[in-house]
Amino acid sequence: MDTGFLSNLLLVVESGSMAEAARRVGVTPAAIAQQIQALERELGVALVMRAGRTVIPTEAGQRVVERARSLVRGFDELKALAQEQEMGGELRVGTITSALLSVLPDVLARFAAAFPQVKLLIRAGTSTELFEALQRGEVDVAICLHPAFALPKSYDWHLLREEPIVVLAPARFARADPHELLRREPFIRYDRALGGGKQADQYLRRAKIAPRELFELNSLMAIALMVDRGLGVSLVPDIGTPLTKGLRLARLPLPEETEPRRFGILWSRASTRSRVIGGMIECSAEVLRR
DSSP, X not given: OOHHHHHHHHHHHXXXXXXXXXXXXXXXXXXXXXXXXXXXXXXXXXXXXXXXXXXXXXXXXXXXXXXHHHHHHHHHHHHHHHHGGGTOEEEEEXXXXXXXXXXXXXXXXXXXXXXXXXXXXXXXXXXXXXXXXXXXXXXXXXXXXXXXXXXXXXXXXXXXXXXXXXXXXXXXXXXXXXXXXXXXXXXXXXXXXXXXXXXHHHHHHHTTOOOEEEEEESOHHHHHHHHHTTSOEEEEEOOOOGGGTTSOEEEEEOSSOOOOEEEEEEEETTOTTHHHHHHHHHHHHHHHHO
C-alpha cells in the first residue's frame, strides 16, 4: 500500500474536496481520484462519497482515516529518522500568510542556501489551522501567532517578530490624530477571526471607538492597497512587508498602550526533524539580526 495515497486520502477528507487536495500536492484531481480508487480496490471497501459538493468519508472510510493518520505519521518519522544524520529529506512548514509577505522569504532563502539537501514543503493557513495540523502530524513546524492559551509542555516556541498595532492611513493623514481618524474616516476592518484582527477589535472597544465600517477583509495586502487608494483607514499589525514600499501610506502609532502581535516558530519537542528545525531557527536569527 502506497503511503502517499493514504496521505492524499487524508487531504481529501480534511479539505472535503479532491480538487483542493490536488491543488495542495500539485497533481490533477483525476490523479487523486485514481489513487483513492486504488486504495478502495486494495481494501475492498468504498472510502469516500459525495454529499452535495463535498467529499466525505464512508463509515469504513472513517475507520481507515483514523488509522491512516498514525500510519502516515509513523512512516514520515521513519523516513526522517533515516535521513536525519545527513540533514536531508523534507521539512513540512506551515505558515501564516502575513509571514510569507514579510520576513519568511528571507528566512527560507537563507535556509535553502545553508541546507540545499532539505526539500521545503510550504503550506499556508491560519494560526489555529496550523496548530491543529501540527498536532495531527501534518506539518513539522508552524510559523504562527503565539496561541492565546498556555502551550502544552510537549511543544517549543521561538519568537521571530513583534509587530505593533498601528493605524494605517493614506499618506496625507501622516500628522492626523489616530483616534480621530478611526472615528471619522471610513473603516476597513481586519478580519476578527484572525489574531491581529481580534487585537484591533479589542483596542477599539477599550478606546470606546465605534468606527464607520466599510468592509472586513482577511488580507493585509488588500487592506494596504485600499487604504492607498483612499477608500478609508484601518487598524492592523505593522508587518513590515517590502510589498507596500511603493504605496502612499502612513503608519500611525496608537496613543494608548497595546500588546504587539507576536509570531514565531512552533514545533513538537518529540519531532524527529528537530535538528533541521534548529537549522531554520538559526537562519531566522541571522536574517533578523541583519
